[in-house]
Amino acid sequence: MSTMGERERITKNPIRVGFYDIERTIGKGNFAVVKLARHRITRTEVAIKIIDKTQLDAGNLQKVYREVDIMKRLDHPHIIKLYQVMETKNMIYLVSEYASQGEIFDYIARYGRMTEETARKTFWQILSAVEYCHNRNIVHRDLKAENLLLDSNNNIKIADFGFSNYYTAGGQLSTWCGSPPYAAPEVFEGKKYTGPEIDIWSLGVVLYVLVCGALPFDGCSLQALRDRVLSGRFRIPYFMSSDCESLIRKMLVLDPTKRYGVAQIKRHRWMQVEVPTAPPSSVPSSTSQPNEQILRLMQSLGIDSSKTRESIRMGSYDHHAAIYYLLLDK
Numbered sequence: 001m002s003t004m005g006e007r008e009r010i011t012k013n014p015i016r017v018g019f020y021d022i023e024r025t026i027g028k029g030n031f032a033v034v035k036l037a038r039h040r041i042t043r044t045e046v047a048i049k050i051i052d053k054t055q056l057d058a059g060n061l062q063k064v065y066r067e068v069d070i071m072k073r074l075d076h077p078h079i080i081k082l083y084q085v086m087e088t089k090n091m092i093y094l095v096s097e098y099a100s101q102g103e104i105f106d107y108i109a110r111y112g113r114m115t116e117e118t119a120r121k122t123f124w125q126i127l128s129a130v131e132y133c134h135n136r137n138i139v140h141r142d143l144k145a146e147n148l149l150l151d152s153n154n155n156i157k158i159a160d161f162g163f164s165n166y167y168t169a170g171g172q173l174s175t176w177c178g179s180p181p182y183a184a185p186e187v188f189e190g191k192k193y194t195g196p197e198i199d200i201w202s203l204g205v206v207l208y209v210l211v212c213g214a215l216p217f218d219g220c221s222l223q224a225l226r227d228r229v230l231s232g233r234f235r236i237p238y239f240m241s242s243d244c245e246s247l248i249r250k251m252l253v254l255d256p257t258k259r260y261g262v263a264q265i266k267r268h269r270w271m272q273v274e275v276p277t278a279p280p281s282s283v284p285s286s287t288s289q290p291n292e293q294i295l296r297l298m299q300s301l302g303i304d305s306s307k308t309r310e311s312i313r314m315g316s317y318d319h320h321a322a323i324y325y326l327l328l329d330k
C-alpha cells in the first residue's frame with residue numbers, strides 16, 4: 001500500500017494547532033517536543049513548544065509556568081520572543097519566534113572557530129541580551145552554545161529559559177543548573193550564589209568556545225571535569241589574541257566576588273575594538289507603544305485593532321497578540 005508522502009499528507013489535511021499548520025519536529029525534550037509551524041494568515045514560520053502536562057510532576061509543572069512567566073517579561077532582539085500561549089487540560093502550546101539557522105554549536109561544528117571579529121559581534125549580542133535579563137532580575141543559568149540560536153540574518157537568539165529564575169541582590173540561589181562544562185566552580189561545590197555571576201562564568205566559557213571552537217574545561221568524567229574547573233586552569237591556543245585571553249581570564253575567575261560583571265566586560269579593550277551596534281535596549285520595545293501601522297494592517301485584514309491593542313497592553317499572548325508580533329517581526 002503506498003503510504004501518502006509526509007508533504008502530501010500535510011498539504012491534504014495539515015495538522016493544525018490554533019491558527020498554525022504544523023510542518024516538522026525540530027527538537028525533542030523530556031516532556032516536550034518543538035515543532036516548526038506556519039501561521040495560516042501571516043504565513044510566518046514559528047516554533048511551537050508542545051508540553052504534555054500529564055507527564056510532569058508538580059515541581060516540573062511549576063518550572064514550566066515560571067519559564068512562561070519569565071518569557072512574557074522579555075522583549076529583546078536577541079532573545080527568542082514568545083508570541084502566544086495556548087493551554088488545554090493536558091497540554092501547553094508555547095508559540096514563539098523561530099531561529100531558522102539553529103544552534104551556534106552546529107555553526108561552529110560545521111565552519112570551525114570564529115574569527116575574533118565575528119566572535120566580538122556575536123558576543124556583543126549575547127552580552128546585551130544577558131544584561132537585559134539581569135537588569136530585570138532574571139538569571140538564565142543555562143547559557144551554552146547549544147542554547148544560542150541564529151536567525152536567518154545570523155543574529156543571536158537566546159533560547160530555553162527552562163532553568164532561569166528571579167534573583168535579588170542580597171538573595172541566594174542554590175539549585176544546580178546548567179550544563180557541566182559551562183557550570184561555575186561555586187555551582188560544582190554546591191555553594192549558594194546570587195545569580196548573575198554564574199551567567200558571567202558561562203559567558204566566559206561561551207566566548208572561549210566561539211574563538212577556539214573547543215571547550216576550556218573538559219573531562220572524560222564529571223569528577224575529572226569538576227577537578228579541571230576547580231583548578232581554574234585552561235589552555236590558551238597560539239591563535240588567541242592577548243586582549244581576548246585577558247578578557248576570558250577576567251570572566252573565568254574562581255572567586256565569584258572577583259569575577260567581572262557585565263559593565264566591566266563592556267569596557268574591556270577586546271570589546272572596544274569596533275563601534276558595537278547601538279545597544280538594542282535603546283530600541284523601543286513593542287510592549288511599550290503598539291505599532292499603529294501594524295494595527296492598521298491588521299484592521300485591513302478584518303482583525304479588530306482595539307481587541308489587539310487590548311491584548312498587547314494586557315500581555316494576553318492570545319491570537320490577536322500572535323498576529324501582531326508576527327507582523328511586527330516581518
Ligand SMILES: CC1(C)C(=O)N([C@H]2C=Cc3c(O)cccc32)c2nc(Nc3ccccc3)ncc21
Pocket residue numbers: 026027028034047048049080096097098099100101102103146147149159160
Ligand atoms: C521554541 C524554541 C526557543 C525552542 O525551544 N527550540 C528548540 C528546538 C530545537 C532546539 C535546539 O536544538 C537548541 C535549543 C532550543 C531548541 C527552538 N529552536 C529554534 N530553531 C532551531 C532550528 C533548527 C535547529 C534547532 C533549533 N527556534 C526556536 C526554538
